[in-house]
Amino acid sequence: xxxxxxxxxxxxxxxxxxxxxxxxxxxxxxxxxxxxxxxxxxxxxxxxxxxxxxxxxxxxxxxxxxxxxxxxxxxxxxxxxxxxxxxxxxxxxxxxxxxxxxxxxxxxxxxxxxxxxxxxxxxxxxxxxxxxxxxxxxxxxxxxxxxxxxxxxxxxxxxxxxxxxxxxxxxxxxxxxxxxxxxxxxxxxxxxxxxxxxxxxxxxxxxxxxxxxxxxxxxxxxxxxxxxxxxxxxxxxxxxxxxxxxxxxxxxxxxxxxxxxxxxxxxxxxxxxxxxxxxxxxxxxxxxxxxxxxxxxxxxxxxxxxxxxxxxxxxxxxxxxxxxxxxxxxxxxxxxxxxxxxxxxxxxxxxxxxxxxxxxxxxxxxxxxxxxxxxxxxxxxxxxxxx
Ligand code: GLA
Numbered sequence: 469x470x471x472x473x474x475x476x477x478x479x480x481x482x483x484x485x486x487x488x489x490x491x492x493x494x495x496x497x498x499x500x501x502x503x504x505x506x507x508x509x510x511x512x513x514x515x516x517x518x519x520x521x522x523x524x525x526x527x528x529x530x531x532x533x534x535x536x537x538x539x540x541x542x543x544x545x546x547x548x549x550x551x552x553x554x555x556x557x558x559x560x561x562x563x564x565x566x567x568x569x570x571x572x573x574x575x576x577x578x579x580x581x582x583x584x585x586x587x588x589x590x591x592x593x594x595x596x597x598x599x600x601x602x603x604x605x606x607x608x609x610x611x612x613x614x615x616x617x618x619x620x621x622x623x624x625x626x627x628x629x630x631x632x633x634x635x636x637x638x639x640x641x642x643x644x645x646x647x648x649x650x651x652x653x654x655x656x657x658x659x660x661x662x663x664x665x666x667x668x669x670x671x672x673x674x675x676x677x678x679x680x681x682x683x684x685x686x687x688x689x690x691x692x693x694x695x696x697x698x699x700x701x702x703x704x705x706x707x708x709x710x711x712x713x714x715x716x717x718x719x720x721x722x723x724x725x726x727x728x729x730x731x732x733x734x735x736x737x738x739x740x741x742x743x744x745x746x747x748x749x750x751x752x753x754x755x756x757x758x759x760x761x762x763x764x765x766x767x768x769x770x771x772x773x774x775x776x777x778x779x780x781x782x783x784x785x786x787x788x789x790x791x792x793x794x795x796x797x798x799x800x801x802x803x804x805x806x807x808x809x810x811x812x813x814x815x816x817x818x819x820x821x822x823x824x825x826x827x828x829x830x831x832x833x834x835x836x837x838x839x840x841x842x843x844x845x846x847x848x849x850x851x852x853x854x855x
Contacts, residue, residue: 469586470855472536473522477584480534480543486524488611492604492852493518494589494596495645496678496814497805498654498669499764499771500749502779504639506699507660507714508746511753512641513669514649516849519587519600523608526580531567533560536586548580553633562598565633566605569625575615590842592684594811598634599642602626606647607852619851620662623647637693638807649851656753660716667753669848674761674800675822677815679793679829680842681785684810692807695738695779702730702739715742741779745771765801765816769794772803781808785837789813792832796825 470489478484493514500510526532529548535541544560551568553561567577585604589597606622609615617625626643630636644657644664653666669676703715709729712718718726723743730736748767755763772790776782782790786804790813793802798821805814817825826843833841 469520469588473520473584473586476534476536476586477522477524477582480584481524481532481582484522487522488524488608489855490521490523490604490608490611490852491518491855492600492607492646493649493849494600495642495649496595496676496812496846497641497645498676498814499745499752499768499803500641501745501771501775501803501805501808502695502699502781503716503742503746503749504641504657504659505637505696506703506716506742506746508658508716508742509749509753510639510641510657510659511654511667511749512645512657513654513848514645514851515589515595516847517588517595517844518646518849519585519589519597519604520855521604521608522584523612524582525612526582528580530580531564532580532582533563534584535559536584537591548577553635559601561634562601562629563605565629566602566625567609568633569629570606570609570615572628573625575609575613575617577609577613581612590680592811593680594684594806594808595678596642596646596806598630599626599646602629603643603646603852607854611854619647620644622852636689637696647851649849651850652848654848656749658716660714667756669756671761671816672759674816674818675845676848677817677822677825678805678844678846679789679813679815680844681789681810681812681833681837682839682842683783683785685783691781691809695781698732698735698738699742701732702735705730705735706739715739716746718743720744720747737778737780741774744778745774748774761800761816765799768801768803768814768816775804775808779808783809785810785833785839786813788833788836789829789841792829792836793825796828797821799825 798818802815
C-alpha cells in the first residue's frame with residue numbers, strides 16, 4: 469500500500485522528494501453499540517486495515533486531493549481558503565473538516581498540501597473508513613505542521629469535525645478506536661469521562677470474523693441522528709426523577725424503577741437498549757478477563773437482539789447473517805457491529821469452525837437474500853503512524 473500511494477503520487481505530482489506516507493486504521497466494535505453518545509462504555513479495537521496517505525507540503529495555499537478509491541473523480545482541487553462543507557466536495561469533506569477543526573482551535577496551516585489516499589477498508593462496510601480518514605488527516609497535520617496535539621485530541625477533533633462539518637452526530641468511539649488502537653488489544657472506553665484501559669484480545673483457539681453484508685441502507689445518517697435525539701429526550705425526562713448525567717449512569721434496576729418518567733414508548737425502548745447495552749459491555753469485559761469466552765459470546769448475542777428489537781438499527785440482511793451464524797457449531801457469539809442499517813456483523817468463531825462458518829453463512833445468505841457476503845478474519849492493529 470505504501471508503494472502504491474507513492475507511485476501514484478509520483479505519477480500525479482512529478483516526483484516523491486520529501487513525501488511522507490501515513491496510515492490510520494479502521495475499527496470493529498466487539499460490544500457496546502450506540503452507548504458512546506449516552507455516556508456508556510464501548511469495546512472496539514483498531515484493525516490492520518485502514519487508510520494510507522502520501523502527503524507533501526506545497527509552497528502556496530492550494531489543497532490537491534486524490535483518492536485511489538475514487539479514481540474517476542481525478543484530482544480534487546481546493547484551497548485553505550475554502551474550508552467549508554459542500555455536497556460537491558464529496559469525500560474531501562472529511563479531511564477538509566479536520567483541517568477546519570484544527571483552525572477552529574487556533575492551529576492554522578500556513579501552506580497547502582498534495583495528498584494521495586488509498587484505503588483498504590471496504591466502502592460503506594461500517595468499519596469506520598471515515599473515522600480512519602479523519603484520524604489520518606489529524607495525524608499528518610500534527611506531524612507536518614508541528615501542531616501540539618495528543619492522539620486523544622485527534623479523536624476529539626475527528627468527532628468534532630464530523631459533527632460540525634459533516635452533520636453526523638456520531639459519538640467518539642470510532643475516532644478513539646482509530647487514534648488509540650493497540651495491537652492485539654481492544655479498548656474498554658468509558659465515554660462519560662474518556663477513561664480507558666486496554667484489554668488483551670488474543671483469543672485462544674478462536675478468531676474474530678467480520679462478515680460484510682454488502683448492503684448499506686441510505687437511512688444510516690438520518691436514523692442515527694433520530695436515535696440520538698430519542699435518547700436525549702428519554703434522558704431529559706429521566707432527569708426529572710433521578711440525578712444522572714447520561715443513560716450510562718443507570719443500572720438495569722434503576723432504569724426499570726424510573727422508566728415511567730419517559731412518556732413516549734419508543735423512547736423507553738431506545739433508553740432501555742442504551743442502559744442494558746452499557747451493563748452488558750461492562751460484564752463482557754469482566755467475562756473476558758475471567759477467560760469466560762462463552763459468556764462474552766452470549767452477551768454479544770444479547771446485544772444483537774437488543775439492537776434489532778429495542779434500538780431497531782438492524783435490517784433483514786444483517787439479521788439473516790446473524791441468525792445463520794448462530795446456527796453454526798463453533799460460533800461463540802455474533803452480532804451486528806457499528807452504526808447499523810447494513811454494514812457488517814462481528815462473530816467469534818472457533819478456529820476449526822471458520823471454514824464451515826464462511827461456507828454455511830455465505831450459502832444461506834446467497835439463498836435467503838440473493839447477495840454475496842464477504843468474510844474477513846481480522847487482526848487487531850495499532851493506531852496511526854508514519855510509515
Ligand atoms: C457509528 C458512530 C459511533 C457509534 C456507533 C454505534 O459508528 O460513528 O460513534 O455511535 O455508530 O455504536
